Amino acid sequence: MRGNPALLERPQLAIVGSRRASTPGLDNAQAFAQALAKAGFVVTSGLALGIDGAAHRGAIKAGGGTIAVLGTGLENIYPQRHKGLAEELVEAGGALVSEYPLATTPAKDNFPRRNRLISGLSVGVLVVEAQLASGSLITARLAAEQGREVYAVPGSIHHPGARGCHQLIRDGAQLVESVEHILEGLSGWTSHSAALPAPATVDDPILRELAAGARGSEALARDLGWSLPRLLAALTELEITGQVVSEAGRWFARPLPDTLRAR
Numbered sequence: 001m002r003g004n005p006a007l008l009e010r011p012q013l014a015i016v017g018s019r020r021a022s023t024p025g026l027d028n029a030q031a032f033a034q035a036l037a038k039a040g041f042v043v044t045s046g047l048a049l050g051i052d053g054a055a056h057r058g059a060i061k062a063g064g065g066t067i068a069v070l071g072t073g074l075e076n077i078y079p080q081r082h083k084g085l086a087e088e089l090v091e092a093g094g095a096l097v098s099e100y101p102l103a104t105t106p107a108k109d110n111f112p113r114r115n116r117l118i119s120g121l122s123v124g125v126l127v128v129e130a131q132l133a134s135g136s137l138i139t140a141r142l143a144a145e146q147g148r149e150v151y152a153v154p155g156s157i158h159h160p161g162a163r164g165c166h167q168l169i170r171d172g173a174q175l176v177e178s179v180e181h182i183l184e185g186l187s188g189w190t191s192h193s194a195a196l197p198a199p200a201t202v203d204d205p206i207l208r209e210l211a212a213g214a215r216g217s218e219a220l221a222r223d224l225g226w227s228l229p230r231l232l233a234a235l236t237e238l239e240i241t242g243q244v245v246s247e248a249g250r251w252f253a254r255p256l257p258d259t260l261r262a263r
Helices: 005-009 023-038 051-061 080-091 110-121 135-145 160-170 179-185 199-203 205-211 217-224 228-240
Strands: 012-016 042-045 066-069 095-097 124-127 149-152 244-247 250-253
Touching: 005 066, 005 095, 012 023, 012 051, 012 110, 012 135, 023 042, 023 051, 023 179, 042 051, 042 110, 051 066, 051 080, 066 080, 066 110, 080 095, 110 135, 124 135, 124 160, 124 179, 135 149, 135 160, 149 160, 149 179, 205 217, 205 228, 205 244, 205 250, 217 228, 228 244
Parallel strands: 012 042, 012 124, 042 066, 066 095, 124 149
Antiparallel strands: 244 250
16 A cells, blocks of 8 residues: 555545546546545545546545555556556545555456455445446446445446446446435445544454454354354444444444534
8 A cells, every 4th residue: 555544444435437438427427526525435446547537536626535446566557647646646645555566567357356456445336437348347246246335327328338337227236316326325424534433442353353344243253253142242232332334234333423524
């Protein structure tokens, strides 16, 4: 990682789409990124040309956090046209993240592979514009498999760049026409403060485990070495106090109520 590691502790919303996006598509990506950043989300994407770059720029413009997950090493920013954007992103308090060694150069297979990280880091993925044969659809599929929300912006039936989004909607993705359609579905996340939770929560072993990633009850019990009844009792107490939430069979850590801010 290069940049601000605290962003990884905050709720992220991924915005992905076509590298050859239309002007309306780029405008939509930037507008959604600005609105989501203002609502408290970190905007996560892949630093690619097109929709990805517009999403990062929108978050920066809003003064919010943004994370770029790379398909190369941190010493080889790709595409080269976005080296300046990468620097601007870090200087604005964002972060660059990669699972590859520092000097890793661009390789075709690395980019679809990194898509699982974009979706996995996020509570939901918004596809703004994509063709049927698009890496963005891979990201959306991975998001669904990981239990994340999938959103898609519809477009003209005559525009090839809208066909991927239309296919996602037919497959069950939520149709999005305004940012409210996203915020309504993620109402538990929308007013998060940029501040980290109070230090006292770090002492709770459940919250420490969930800070690394959401998990189901059985997996969490196994990782903690606890019996399932003991874990469920503890999770119930944390849920009552608003520190964890269960969605789609997985438990997520939540900031304490005093870190929330009103819309």
